[in-house]
Amino acid sequence: MSNAVENTLFEHPILNVIHLLNTIAQENPAAISLASGRPDDEYCDPALIDKGLARYRQHIASTELSLTTLLCQYGKTSGIINEIIADYLYVDEAITISNPENIVVCMGFQEACTLTLLSLFEGGGILLVPDPVFSGVTGIAKLLGIKMLPVPMVTFLDPTALRRLAEELESKGEKIRALYAIPDFSNPTADSLSYPAREAMLRLANELNFFILEDTAYRYFRYEGDEIASMRSMDSRRVFLLGSFSKSIFPGLRMGYVVAPEGAGVMPFSARLCKAKSLITVNTPALCQAVVGGLLIENNYSLKSLNQPRVLSYTQKRKHMLECLERAFPSKGDSQPTVTWNHPAGGFFINVHLPFVFGQAEMNECARDFRVIVFPTSLFSVTNEAVNQVRLSFSNATATQTTQAIGRFKTYVESRLGKVPS
Ligand SMILES: Cc1ncc(COP(=O)(O)O)c(C=O)c1O
Known part of the structure; x- marks a missing residue:
């Protein structure tokens, strides 16, 4: 046998x-x-580990919280530095988070993306992805059995062509559930979405009722031209923000986060994200969260x-x-x-x-x-x-x-x- x-x-x-x-x-x-x-x-720089941790310890010493419980025990599924990340997103991205519990601190973008797909695709539907694109997304979508529609990059970047494709799909009875985008300097082709293209994509998402998964991994690394607003800052109801500290601090920390959509009448996805997380990684290592939290406080809630x-x-x-x-x-x-x-x-x-x-x-x-x-x-x-x-x-x-x-x-x-x- x-x-x-x-x-x-x-x-x-x-x-x-x-x-x-x-x-x-x-x-x-x-x-x-x-x-x-x-x-x-x-x-x-390994010195950032000591620096972040020391600053976080100091921060906790000024509160009623117990460092032993925070760092050494099983932790809250959504994370222990959610409020710090909320302040950071406000300072660096003008993103207002009404409830920091809508942030789930994750082990890198990779976990943030996995949890998001799990929370969204239970009932089926299609994930639109630019093609070619970062295999962290397409790989996990394949593994989870999610139906993907790869969109050639030229079509993806052209709002009229993208709308035509999306409308055709829906007219055939296919339901788009989400679209994955790296609006700033994608991987592998370094393409970016213009401000009008971001607006048009959000309009389409609102009309056809699908979500945008915005990956901001390379957003700090602009070498020319003016910054373009992040899609999450333009629409908090439609966008899951998938963040990573791999490029902006370093990847050995395996630190990232997902910010679930917020707003009146918006489904509270954070409960789903946390349930999935509690069964996958239980919680993100507190030590790594402390390092990031401390570095954010030390740098006045900005990584610029x-x-x-x-x-x-x-x-x-x-x-x-x-x-x-x-x-x-x-x-x-x-x-x-x-x-x-x-x-x-x-x-x-x-x-x-x-x-x-x-x-x-x-x-x-x-x-x-x-x-x-x-x-x-x-x-x-x-x-x-x-x-x-x-x-x-x-x-x-x-x-x-x-x-x-x-x-x-x-x-x-x-x-x-x-x-x-x-
Ligand atoms: C497009 C994209 N998103 C996210 C990441 C970062 O992923 P993680 O936070 O899991 O290291 C990378 C790293 O290569 C990437 O290229």
Whole structure:
């Protein structure tokens, strides 16, 4: 008798992307990695742990609360720093939270997203996602058996095209339950939604009665242009705000949160989120919450000044990578350039278009033989979109590494073009 478990869902490549990103560099130690969107090691400062914890202890000492109970016991499911996060969202984002219990402190965005999907999709419905997009969302949606509709990024960014698609879907009797968006500097393509596109998306959500899941992971990292209001600050009734401290403090904390929609007549989702959380992680580690809470208090409920040196550094890194790309692949007068890329106003990534297909096999070949790791954008697609694109991350490479990595990548591209008949 076989005790083999059927593996179908778990074989889906989208479920392997985060693991692949976290291991590919270790598997190719001689290669320079531009693959993972890690924040710069230089700013992942362990001293922040002591600083945050000390400030939180001081904060608790000025209250009636017991540090022993708060830090050492099982804790309240929704979290122990909800009020601090509410103040922080007001200071940095002009978001007013009427009840801090509508915030659930989570183990990173990943848990926030999982709980949100669980709380929303019990009765079925469709999740609209841009395509390609961060596999943290599409992977967990697949695992939970949620029906997704991947929307090509050009359609997603165009309010008229998006409305047409959504209305067509609903006219066929399909119900859109939620739409996932990274309005500021998406992963992997670093696209952003304009203010009018955000307004139009919210209008559509209100008309067709679906929710927006707003992921703000890269929001602090704008290198040019004016800040655009977050969708949650524009509409508190329609938007689940999914926040992460992975890029704005550091990812080892595994800290994030979800803010449930609020307003008269709005379903109180926080009870559902907490029930799901109590069965998945019970509560978010109090020590990690204390570090974040203390750092927020210490910084007057804002992460802007803490992140200012990072923003300056990433601005330089982005500029340097763009210059390296220009040197490696100069445009030749009138003829069509063979390699092109975008110039994102923020985020951690530059997305490059190649004149040939670049998938996982090519990534492995490039890492092994050319000692540079670049990540196929198509691995973030659930429809095998973007097959000739690669995502380059500039966030955690030094200038020297970037120069060398782009040089090696140029050699790889030239070798491929030499093989391709003209
Ligand atoms: C789009 C997006 N959202 C969220 C996150 C952060 O997730 P977490 O808070 O689970 O580290 C990332 C990290 O790569 C991301 O790219």
